[in-house]
């Protein structure tokens with residue numbers, strides 16, 4: 241069996257993190273989301289992957305190459321305009337070859353477990369099989385109504401809560417879906433949507449089946465959702481300290497801590513797993529890192545810094561006495577001494593002119609930002625790429641890219 245993985249979209253609601261890379265390339269537990277999708281396929285013996293790319297495609301192609309390093313054979317299909325999921329699939333189908341075998345379709349930005357894919361492969365029957373999962377809140381998703389294992393209706397982002405079964409966007413299709421995709425009309429959202437194709441098939445009494453999974457399926461709609469995904473993935477991490485790293489004797493490591501090559505953890509630091517720390521980092525002395533934190537490569541954390549439940553991407557530098565909680569910090573950011581990325585409960589974050597309530601939130605900071613000393617970035621703030629925040633200032637609202645706060 242082969243798989244089509246959809247990785248062309250931008251992920252606008254994850255901005256600013258997606259301003260210069262697509263959502264599938266955002267790191268969680270120090271790996272891009274898409275790498276977990278490809279691993280789950282390879283672990284099920286699916287090595288032929290057609291990757292539909294578009295937005296910032298070079299970053300995807302440079303990282304995954306021909307797929308060999310990941311145990312896969314990747315063929316890229318360029319979806320030059322993002323006209324919807326049905327359109328993306330139709331562009332990719334020719335790359336599957338002519339063997340008439342059924343195939344899988346997955347989103348490149350959802351985390352799934354190997355067993356879930358196995359269940360879909362082994363239970364696929366009929367013309368199409370839709371993988372669903374129960375969710376209390378279905379807002380923003382496609383939802384599925386079913387009876388006796390058959391789809392009775394599939395509705396894209398309905399305004400009313402008509403079912404608790406979310407469409408995961410993971411499917412097994414027979415090749416004759418191609419003819420149905422070709423007939424799909426443009427939706428009211430202005431896209432060719434595979435859910436629309438499936439609904440048309442249901443109406444024609446074609447055999448569209450449903451499989452329910454209660455296994456892990458995680459989607460990052462907003463940037464801060466990455467923290468939940470990060471925590472779930474770190475729960476599987478095991479203690480592993482590279483032989484080439486140096487961990488001073490007075491360092492306390494509690495629980496599962498992974499430390500990459502050539503990283504130094506200086507005296508008096510206190511690190512509570514699950515935590516992943518990349519290669520070539522310089523941590524401490526007297527640094528506290530608490531669960532569930534991922535620290536990328538070439539990160540430096542100065543004396544007495546405190547980091548908790550956060551993602552620090554590669555090449556971040558946090559100077560002494562700084563504090564980062566519940567936050568996501570993009571590549572190549574710098575914080576001067578005594579900087580605070582604050583966290584708070586029940587924060588409303590404005591995204592695309594909508595206020596999104598978040599139970600607990602810190603800040604989300606894009607790439608290449610420079611903070612002077614004694615800066616305070618308030619909970620719920622999004623800072624665009626390449627901003628400069630001068631010493632002693634507060635950031636109390638979203639900053640567009642390239643801003644300077646004096």
Ligand SMILES: CC(=O)N[C@H]1[C@@H](OP(=O)(O)O)O[C@H](CO)[C@@H](O)[C@@H]1O
Nearest residue numbers: 325381382407408409433434435459
């Ligand atoms: C048109 C389409 O394919 N919509 C899918 C797809 O939505 P996006 O907004 O394109 O991510 O993925 C969702 C799962 O992440 C699924 O619930 C939904 O039905």
